[in-house]
Amino acid sequence: MLKNLCRHVSKDYYPSLELRRSITNKSDNKWTSVVGLEVHAQINTVSKLFSGAPTNFSSPVNTNVSFFDCSIPGTLPVLNEKCVEYGVLTALALNCRVNPVSTFDRKHYFYADIPSGYQITQQRHPLANDGKLEFQVFTPGFHKTPYRTQVRIKQLQLEQDSGKTLHDVDRSLVDLNRAGVPLMELVFEPDLKDGEEAAALLKELITILQRIGTCSCKMEEGALRVDANVSVHKKGDPLGVRTETKNIGSVRGVAGAIRYEIDRQIKIKESGGEIENETRAWDAVNKTTVAMRDKERQQDYRYMPEPNLPPLHLAMGPVEHGCVNVDDLRKSLPELPEETRSRLRDDFGLNLEQSIILVNEKSFLELFEGACRSRKLQGKLLANLLINEYTNVLHKMDLEPSQVTFDSEYFGEIVELVQTGQISRNIAKLVLDEIIHGNHKNPLQIIKENNWMQITDENELIKLCQNVIEENEKIVTQYKSGKTKVFKALLGLVATKSKQRANMAKCDRILKELLSK
Numbered sequence: 001m002l003k004n005l006c007r008h009v010s011k012d013y014y015p016s017l018e019l020r021r022s023i024t025n026k027s028d029n030k031w032t033s034v035v036g037l038e039v040h041a042q043i044n045t046v047s048k049l050f051s052g053a054p055t056n057f058s059s060p061v062n063t064n065v066s067f068f069d070c071s072i073p074g075t076l077p078v079l080n081e082k083c084v085e086y087g088v089l090t091a092l093a094l095n096c097r098v099n100p101v102s103t104f105d106r107k108h109y110f111y112a113d114i115p116s117g118y119q120i121t122q123q124r125h126p127l128a129n130d131g132k133l134e135f136q137v138f139t140p141g142f143h144k145t146p147y148r149t150q151v152r153i154k155q156l157q158l159e160q161d162s163g164k165t166l167h168d169v170d171r172s173l174v175d176l177n178r179a180g181v182p183l184m185e186l187v188f189e190p191d192l193k194d195g196e197e198a199a200a201l202l203k204e205l206i207t208i209l210q211r212i213g214t215c216s217c218k219m220e221e222g223a224l225r226v227d228a229n230v231s232v233h234k235k236g237d238p239l240g241v242r243t244e245t246k247n248i249g250s251v252r253g254v255a256g257a258i259r260y261e262i263d264r265q266i267k268i269k270e271s272g273g274e275i276e277n278e279t280r281a282w283d284a285v286n287k288t289t290v291a292m293r294d295k296e297r298q299q300d301y302r303y304m305p306e307p308n309l310p311p312l313h314l315a316m317g318p319v320e321h322g323c324v325n326v327d328d329l330r331k332s333l334p335e336l337p338e339e340t341r342s343r344l345r346d347d348f349g350l351n352l353e354q355s356i357i358l359v360n361e362k363s364f365l366e367l368f369e370g371a372c373r374s375r376k377l378q379g380k381l382l383a384n385l386l387i388n389e390y391t392n393v394l395h396k397m398d399l400e401p402s403q404v405t406f407d408s409e410y411f412g413e414i415v416e417l418v419q420t421g422q423i424s425r426n427i428a429k430l431v432l433d434e435i436i437h438g439n440h441k442n443p444l445q446i447i448k449e450n451n452w453m454q455i456t457d458e459n460e461l462i463k464l465c466q467n468v469i470e471e472n473e474k475i476v477t478q479y480k481s482g483k484t485k486v487f488k489a490l491l492g493l494v495a496t497k498s499k500q501r502a503n504m505a506k507c508d509r510i511l512k513e514l515l516s517k
Contacts, residue, residue, distance in 0.1 A: 031269075033232045033262045034239060035198050036190030037254075039205065040183050041090075041215040042161070042223040043083045049160045049182035050077030050120065057221045061166075064177040071115035076308050083158060083182040084324045086214040087127050088314065090184055091156050092333060093212050096131030098326050100316050104158075104306035109299070113163030113174050121159035121185070123303050127312070128156040134338065135204035138356050139196045146352055151201055152189040159183050178222070184215070190229060195258030199251050202226060203360060206251075207337045210362070219249050226254050230261040232269065240265070241275040245289050248282045257282040261289050340365070348372070348379025357387055363401040370408025375416055382415045389429040393436060404436060413443045426500035427452045455501045458510075464502060465510045468493045479515060487511070 048055060051066035068075040091098050103125040106118040131153030138146035163179035165172055186205070192198050206224065209215040217224045226249075231242035243265070245257045265275050280289040315325040335343070341355040350358070358365045364386050371382055390411075394401060414431055417423045423431070430452065431443050439446060447453060455461060468490060469476055478486045494507050 030234050031232050031262075031266050032235050033193055033230065034190045034242075035192035035194065035258055036229040037186075037188045037192070037198055037201065038227040038229070039186040039188070039202070040161075040225045040227075041186065041209060041217070043086050043158075043182035043184055044213060044215050045080060045082045045086065045182055047080060048180040049080050049083050049158065051180055052078075053180065055181050057218075057223075059177055061175045062177060065179065069115075069176055069180045077120060077306075079309060079312070079323075080182060081323055084127075084312065084314075085329060087156065087158050087184055088324055088326055089212055089329050089333070090209065090214045091128035091131065092326070092330050093208050093336060094131040094133055094153055094156070094186075096128035096153055096156055098128045098314065098316075099125065100314050101125070102127045102312045102314075104309045104312070105303045106306050108302045108304075111162060111165075112172065113165050113176070113179065115163075115176070115179070119160060119162065120306055120309070122157035126155040126157035129154065131156065133201070133204065133208075135201055136341075136352070136356055137197050137200040138353065139200075146356060149191075149197060151191040154187040154189050156187075157185050159185055190231075194262065195255035198228065198258050199255035202251050202254055204337065207360060207362075211334055211337060219251070222249070225249060228254060228258050228261070230258055230265070231275070232262060232265045240269075241277050243275065243278055243280055243289075245280045245282050246292065250284070253282050253284050256284075256287055257289055260287065264289065344368075344379070348383075350379050350383050354380070354383040354387065358383060361401050363404070363406075367406060367408050367411050371412030371415060373412075374409065375412045377412060377415050378419055381419055382412075385415055385418065385425065385428060386411075389425055390432055393429060393432045396433075397436065399436075406435065410435060410443055417443065417447070421454060421456065421503065423447060423452060423454050424500055424502075424504065426495070427454070430500070452499075452501060454503055455498055456503045456506065458506070461502060461506050461510055462514075464498055465494055465507055465514055468497060469511075469514055476515065487515075490515075 042055075043049075046054060048064075048066070048069065051068040053066040053069055054064045056064060066075075068077060088098055102122055104120050105123045107121050107123060108118045110117050132150055133153060134148060134150040136146045136148055161178045161181040161183050163174055163176040165174055167173075188201070192201065206217040209217050209224075215223060219225070225247050228245045228248060229242050230245070231240040233240040243261060245261060248254050248257050261280070268275060276291075276294060278294045279292045281292050282288075283290050313323065315323075315327075317327055337359050340359050341352075344350045344355040344358060345352065358368055367386060367390075368382060371377060372379075390406075391401075394404065414423075414428050418425055418428050427447065430450075431446050434446050435443070441449075455464070472490065472493060475486050475489055479490070490511055491504065491508060494502055494511065495504060
């Protein structure tokens with residue numbers, strides 16, 4: 001199961017063999033790493049934070065721009081209420097304390113892609129504080145078993161994004177389509193110890209944000225960007241000097257960048273060097289972090305209250321004043337991922353690993369729940385067929401689960417046929433392959449047309465096993481001389497001879513009885 005999981009489920013999360021070896025080699029030394037994340041999540045609204053300009057991705061350059069976005073004198077910000085709602089909803093899902101009053105600040109810095117010369121954010125009095133997120137860390141091939149940990153959330157604040165500078169050979173151009181796009185900045189406390197925990201945290205965060213619909217989390221579109229702060233120190237010593245790796249654009253990149261940075265800092269310290277407090281970037285092609293600028297002198301952003309936006313008041317409880325009612329949003333929260341995992345274990349008897357995999361892969365969970373809707377199926381069998389046979393077929397076709405639309409009713413029928421002993425799991429894989437390749441007939445039709453129904457007749461199975469014994473005298477002699485491991489080879493020959501149709505549980509018993517004579 002874990003082999004298939006590494007191939008498919010959350011493909012960009014699980015580390016490579018080389019990375020796992022690197023982790024293992026460092027695990028027995030005296031260095032301790034400390035990791036904290038800052039996540040910028042684009043709020044899933046159709047218009048920007050302070051203007052009515054659209055937020056469509058891949059629009060032509062400088063078409064999603066209002067007068068306010070390009071800082072035409074006299075224009076004023078108008079707060080998008082839906083952004084506030086989604087910010088509060090996210091804060092509630094992450095167990096944050098939502099503040100009844102928050103304020104906006106101007107953060108000054110002079111980049112070409114911010115025409116105003118400042119960013120509107122919530123540095124001093126943010127929308128929410130003091131959250132806590134518990135999550136499972138599960139890296140097949142590295143962690144033998146999943147373990148549970150948690151991270152504190154310092155604050156959640158609303159802010160506007162900057163534009164984008166496009167560099168040509170002899171000039172730089174500015175695209176303001178993203179200028180003013182609404183963001184939630186999530187500042188996590190440095191409670192993580194390595195890249196694997198950071199990646200697991202990010203994966204859980206993505207699952208939550210997608211579940212509540214507040215962010216698309218399409219990292220390839222820049223809808224979720226991660227900054228990672230990393231330092232190392234010896235046990236018992238003060239915390240080391242940290243570096244910040246900016247704008248990491250994938251879950252795998254988060255794990256890789258942190259692991260590289262930890263290794264880099266340890267090598268420098270072991271050789272007698274000093275870590276520089278600097279900003280770095282992740283080179284996803286060469287799998288390294290590269291220096292961008294030093295942070296020895298703290299940049300003065302000259303924060304000041306935003307004069308054009310009054311304090312943001314939220315309605316707490318039955319009180320009617322305030323633009324957004326927090327209690328109403330709390331009641332609208334859907335089932336969150338950890339609640340789904342618990343339900344899968346309690347209602348369907350799944351183990352922890354199965355529940356993690358299904359919740360982490362949205363298409364798997366939809367197939368699982370859809371198949372169970374109209375049939376009484378064994379939860380563990382259904383989960384195993386999804387995680388193993390279904391995933392194996394996708395792997396052979398080089399497809400990701402999200403790329404395939406599979407009828408949950410058909411999947412339920414296949415599981416039921418396996419459950420009732422009418423087909424084997426190997427045949428189930430063949431049926432899945434047929435349907436994914438475009439066969440629109442229902443599973444039972446496909447099985448009957450290909451004569452794939454399982455052979456359960458005792459006499460037919462005895463004859464089949466007897467033929468395999470007669471045709472493989474050498475293996476039989478080895479078995480009878482004490483090399484019992486070759487029994488699996490004989491079972492495999494029975495399966496092949498029957499074209500995967502034989503009931504292997506019965507064949508196991510029949511073969512042993514025939515060989516004992």
